[in-house]
Amino acid sequence: MNTLVLGGAGFIGRHLCAALIAAGHAVTSLDLLPAGGRVDWPAIAGVTWQAGDFTNTADLTTALAETDLVVHLVSTTLPRTSNENPLYDLHGNVGGSLQLFDLIRKQPKPPRIVFISSGGTVYGIPRTIPINEEHPTNPVCAYGIGKLAIEKYLALYRYLHGLDYRILRLANPYGEQQSLHSGQGVIPVFLHKALQHEQLEIWGDGTVVRDYLYIDDVINAILTTIDYTGTKRIFNIGSGTGHSLNDLLDHLRLLLGNAINCTYLPARVCDVPVNILDITLARRELGWQPLVPLAVGMAKVRDSLLCC
Amino acid sequence: MNTLVLGGAGFIGRHLCAALIAAGHAVTSLDLLPAGGRVDWPAIAGVTWQAGDFTNTADLTTALAETDLVVHLVSTTLPRTSNENPLYDLHGNVGGSLQLFDLIRKQPKPPRIVFISSGGTVYGIPRTIPINEEHPTNPVCAYGIGKLAIEKYLALYRYLHGLDYRILRLANPYGEQQSLHSGQGVIPVFLHKALQHEQLEIWGDGTVVRDYLYIDDVINAILTTIDYTGTKRIFNIGSGTGHSLNDLLDHLRLLLGNAINCTYLPARVCDVPVNILDITLARRELGWQPLVPLAVGMAKVRDSLLCC
8 A cells, every 4th residue: 555644754653654664555754854753763664755845735746646545643833832823833734734635635546544633632621531532622722723623624525525534533642762852742751851860840730641652552543543444533542541740750760760850830721631532432443452551661762762 | 882893894794783883882894895885785874994804914903902892703705615615714714713813812901702603504414403502513614614613712712811702603694685696695585586586596405404593683692692791602593493495485485475486406515404503502691582583584685675
């Protein structure tokens, strides 16, 4: 299968490209980042790296030729920073994605789409825990509104033009090769700082609960979704359990065997108090389930940081 | 109260401006259309007409000075035509509204906002009838996705910046001075054509059901919302009953006392089969209710067409 990964040089993108190659896909990556991401990361043999911007239709037109499947991982903003300029988020993420879908539906043989949405932001402040896919969607960040609008445009393009798509509302992914400087990925950042005996910064009192999912489980969910032919379109993809930031500190102490130096800062308005996804639908429909417990995943990230 | 009506020269806008003046507001209208709309319509004394584009921040900045309340009626697209260019709808309506909210929240004393959303499109194909405000929102036209995204940005700006807003999800409004050429407003178009003994065009088999609301009831809903200080933010505003296009034909025959010449054309993909809004919340919270039955409203529109 000819597969185009939009954002293939990012954290999830690199892991996905490697897994797709291993699964026999012919893989092209379109990304603003240099081929394969950071120069100190291992190359991924077999991937065709196209440097380009997914909001540039010329770049997209080249990348889409002969493509059977598009996995759309691109975001031009982060949940936290999206509120600083919601219009930028709207034009880049929503406008770019809508333009992409319009280009795809005009292809001679439109490829299928797997879109990575955000289980951590589309629901907003939860009314019930865990959150299932039918939960109201009232985001408290522009990033979440953008992801939601993109989901709605996908459904519209299926209704109008028969576009085939699936949406994964992803919890908080973490793993090896996650950037320490992107503003996402608290687990590698905490591990890195703790290993360097630097002070950790906690926004709020540490009780904020998130649903952390190890990268291998994320990739398996995407691969399973590619093969899925059922009727469901939107799936929560999470660990099914929640951990507070203070839980993470406990795990760090156990993993590293030393005291953790941390400071508590004022809470951020964009942080919902708790987010745990109900993954019943993905278990039932996709036959997927998370396999890597938090302690195991964190140990793997620790080991990757120690060996570099 | 200093009230700015965005889109004050349109169908709802003109009726609203007149009602606001009567209720003692100081009214400014910002609209692309000439002051007060068509030259053959009666002037509305007391309204300050500002010609301008709501997506132009320079025009908006002037209009927003000293404003206590903004009623946002503008749309740059129609439900039916929005699917021809969803990106245009996104940039104009959603981008323009987001820019508006950003400008408003930066005012020394941010005005309140009443936003007219679309009860006919935000819900998509209904799962239950009548449709209440908690019904899932899966639009089958870009216009509906845009209205929904604007609603979400309003909620976000309240969460982040304390913006005070109310949203009215309006059914199909009809009444005097509704354009016969805008592509909206089947009732005056049918009445006009029937009076001229022209052939009426029905898209589909005439069984499509809509919730038609007479303009005086629409205006009363807006005025009531302006005074509302309760906790609810989103209200369905409709007649609470549904009528098929074939029902409209029966009403036409009764009203005009003659045979109606009509032709049935292929159904349109953007037409959901039925839309009737549950107005329980508006009745209870706003103390508002529709007062004008369809036959009475249609007779008023007929009379206005006969006298011009």
